[in-house]
Amino acid sequence: MTVPHFPFLVAGRAATTEARIEVRNPFDGRTVGTVSEAGPEHIEAAIAAAAATAAEFAGTPAHVRSDVLTHISARLDERGEEIARLISGESGKPIKWARVEVTRAASTFRWAAEEARRWSGHMQRLDTDPGSEGRVALIHRVPRGPILGIAPFNFPLNLVAHKVAPALAVGAPIIVKPAPATPLSSLVLGEIMAETSLPSGSWSVLTVSNEKASTMVQDLRLPVVSFTGSVPVGWSIRELVPRKHVTLELGGNAAVVVCEDWCDERKQDFAAERIARFSMYQAGQSCIAVQRVFIHVRHYETMKQRILAHVGALSIGAPDEDDTDVGPLIDERAAVRVGQWIDEAVAGGATVLTGGGRDGAVLEPTVIENAPGGARVLDDEVFGPVVVLCRVSSDEEAFERVNRSRFGLQAGIFTADLHTAFHASRVLDVGGVIVGDVPSYRADQMPYGGVKDSGTGKEGVHSAMEDLTEEKVLVLTGIDVP
Known part of the structure; x- marks a missing residue:
């Protein structure tokens, strides 16, 4: 041809x-x-x-x-x-x-x-x-x-x-x-x-x-x-x-908060599906791809299992096939770098719950928990199909940890409480707060941009x-x- x-x-x-x-x-x-x-x-x-x-x-x-x-x-x-x-x-x-x-x-x-x-x-x-x-x-x-x-x-x-x-x-x-x-x-x-x-x-x-x-x-x-x-x-x-x-x-290392009031099973499954899809879509190569997920301890185990199930349902394959969800990174060098960051997190005590394998420029969708403070998968922009799950004891702790970043593009907040939504908008040091969805949501007519290193x-x-x-x-x- x-x-x-x-x-x-x-x-x-x-x-x-x-x-x-x-x-x-x-x-x-x-x-x-x-x-x-x-x-x-x-x-x-x-x-x-x-x-x-x-x-x-x-x-x-x-x-x-x-x-x-x-x-x-x-x-x-x-x-x-x-x-x-x-x-x-x-x-x-x-x-x-x-x-x-x-x-x-x-x-x-x-x-x-x-x-x-x-x-x-x-x-x-x-x-x-x-x-x-x-x-x-x-x-x-x-x-x-x-x-x-x-x-x-x-x-x-x-x-x-x-x-x-x-x-x-x-x-x-x-x-x-x-x-x-x-x-x-x-x-x-x-x-x-x-x-x-x-x-x-x-x-x-x-x-x-x-x-x-x-x-x-x-x-x-x-x-x-x-x-x-x-x-x-x-x-x-x-x-x-x-x-x-x-x-x-x-860019940034976009965060999601699953608040204490997010109790409904249907809503939890919706959040889990959105987290799974938009942490891995385009192999994570989006500046608002979900990277950090802060889940109230009340829901952590349930949400973890739901997220893993939805990540496991994603199809990896050739990008020109209609049913492919996750394709390659832009080149093999990028995939190698992301793999090294995963290995560093594991060496520091993190656990890989699924994924982590690599074939050329294709990296398996990867879910990590217990990543140590200072790990690059938390602190830097992964720009790969990796999401890190973190337990928090309160919504306030979650908001504080979202802000514990040199980036500030967008954050997603899963809450059914209007007061919590407005409070999150006030305290989060980001350019946009998406309530009821992941930070990967963007309408092309709305203002879009970040603060700090974003x-x-x-x-x-x-x-x-x-x-x-x-x-x-x-x-x-x-x-x-x-």
């Missing part, structure tokens, strides 16, 4: 070079596509074009931007199965989750299309003081400037969508740098964007190494950097360009649009204010 080649896109136009990169399926190592690597001249052309078109694009009528976004959403839907197969092939993501990702990406662009039409600013009367009678302020938001969007491998389409869609909605040029391991779906997104009437230079998708991306990070013509990825890289970007506007989504800034279409823009004030004088 012929392996497809994907060009990168500079200022909306396809380009190739002799430097080729093979993209391999993490499960079986087969080549699923090749891409050309962009050179320094392509990087310069993309940046220059973005800077040159910034003013023009910012002035594009709202209906034009909205129509473009609507077209992209519709085309993602039309090509959904093709793109899902591509995501599964390049990342090893089970096809069932790849299909969900395409649907979410289409939804993200649809939300952006709607927000683009509502993006209007507001009026403020200034005659509140005697010296400002007859004056009114019109306050609107304008793009901060061209954006560099750096995306990770784990959601190679939807996390690109969360950078591109808000940028296009506000009229800000964007250069996308996909993860080297998973560039294919973002390049197909580029193909779809090329079908639209977007101004030349308003977008590029460049396949470059992480090292070459440093040139773009430091270039002053790109005053905004939106980065999703690892903690060390993210904070190093912020330190490298302190005068730029930098948005960071850096980053700074918010995703979610409207929130990102605000983050990519700044207020500008127009004061009118001699106005008969109604």
Whole structure:
């Protein structure tokens, strides 16, 4: 079978070079596509074009931007199965989750299309003081400037969508740098964007190494950097360009609390199924995958057995098979690392209740209990199919232990008590508290982002649009204010 080649896109136009990169399926190592690597001249052309078109694009009528976004959403839907197969092939993501990702990406662009039409600013009367009678302020938001969007491998389409869609909605040029391991779906997104009437230079998708991306990070013509990825890289970007506007989504070790009042058997089984599924989905390679579970001692043994039963029911296998729940990690090196962390926890006194075995890049879904304090499976981001169960004697102890982390993205709280829910929202040092479900829940229109080492800034279409823009004030004088 012929392996497809994907060009990168500079200022909306396809380009190739002799430097080729093979993209391999993490499960079986087969080549699923090749891409050309962009050179320094392509990087310069993309940046220059973005800077040159910034003013023009910012002035594009709202209906034009909205129509473009609507077209992209519709085309993602039309090509959904093709793109899902591509995501599964390049990342090893089970096809069932790849299909969900395409649907979410289409939804993200649809939300952006709607927000683009509502993006209007507001009026403020200034005659509140005697010296400002007859004056009114019109306050609107304008793009901060061209954006560099750096995306990770784990959601190679939807996390690109969360950078591109808000940028296009506000009229800000964007250069996308996909993860080297998973560039294919973002390049197909580029193909779809090329079908639209977007101004030349308003977008590029460049396949470059992480090292070459440093040139773009430091270039002053790109005053905004939106980065999703690892903690060390993210904070190093912020330190490298302190005068730029930098948005960071850096992950975490998401926690679940099963509170004392969560007594109903049906509700307990629901919680157990959600914990099992969303600790292991996408092989745990999600920054809000369930990693730490704090269970009130009253329910610990029952919940443990329920979780183990649901984990045991998950299917491990080839990612392109419809019934596969858990596929490979992004590469064998990642699986080896996670295995080492499990071994370290066991050496410190932890017990592996199920899983722990590895075959290449595939790691069995693993449930651990009695992990010692300081174990990396508790303190760091595993980014693998591993969940750690912990007994707590009270809800308050559970909340304190959730906060005993350098991360703070989202937490899930299983409680039927409204007071407990509001209390958890007040005391938990995280960006979002999900009540009655796991922290892996995310609606693409809602604000999404963390605190502490989980980053700074918010995703979610409207929130990102605000983050990519700044207020500008127009004061009118001699106005008969109604």
